[in-house]
Amino acid sequence: MNKNPFLLLGITDGSPQSQDIATTQLLLTGGLDFLYWRAPADSAGLTQLPTVFQPSILLPASQGSAVPASFRWHLKDADRWSxxxxxxxxxxxxxxxxxxxxxxxxxxxxVLYSPLFPSISKPGYGPSSSLVVTAQEVSAIRQQHRALPLLIGLGGIQAENVALVRGAGFDGAALMGALWQVADAVDALRQIQEVLSR
Incomplete structure (x- = not known):
């Protein structure tokens, strides 16, 4: 896992590349902190993933009991109230x-917050306010509240703008289109890490 305090979280998009176990292992050993696997665990062969990587996988479910103990439970916002x-x-x-x-x-x-930029994977979907305004809101909330969940930015994040997300006060960035709409997800992650190391 990445030791940098700015977390990098991948999100699968349903493509074969994003649900490839070998690619998943390469991303997690290459510095991706977490991978939100949007397909059911049993339908994707995730149980083949070595146990050392399983705590880095977030699985969506409306109840925690539906997530195998070695993985992490992601509660979708639509399910949160029920x-x-x-x-x-x-x-x-x-x-x-x-x-x-x-x-x-x-x-x-x-907490994954979106969208920050126009989406790479969902054309036409974008933010309702600028990143400057969002950064001001993040700062104000941090001043008013001490114990907050880590805030992960999502939506249109790639190598060209990931440093802006960190500068806006986010604790990390979630990557979807930046990983899966390119030829090599591992290389895309490396480029993002290079930007963050500057």
């Missing part, structure tokens, strides 16, 4: 309004 937490708290969830972020303190460790 979920029960008798079997534990989710590791992560998603939001589309920063006002929801403080309300998730003590409930999740990671």
């Amino acid at each position: 979920a029960t937490f008798a079997d534990g708290l989710p590791f992560s969830t998603s939001i589309h309004s920063l006002s929801e972020w403080p309300r998730l303190a003590g409930q999740v460790e990671l």
Whole structure:
């Protein structure tokens, strides 16, 4: 796993490349901190993934009991209001309004916020405000609240703008189109890491 405090999280897009176990291992050994695997674990051969990598995989489910113990539970925002937490708290969830972020303190460790930039994988989908305005809102929330989940930016992030995400006060960046809409996801991750190391 990446030891840099700025986390990098990949998100599968349903393509064969994004659900290839060998590519998953290369990305995780190459510095990707987490991979949000949007397909059911049993349908994708994830159980073939060596156990050392399994805690880096986030799996979506409406209940934690649906996620194998060695993986991490991602609770989709649409399921958040109906979920029960008798079997534990989710590791992560998603939001589309920063006002929801403080309300998730003590409930999740990671919050994915989107969109920051025009989407690579969803043409026509983009932010409602500029990154400058978003950065001001992130800063104001951090000043008002001490214990917050880590905030991961999502939406249109690639090598050309990932440093802006870090500069805007995010704890990490989620990558989808930047990994899967290129010829080599491992090389794309390396380029993003190079930008962040400057």
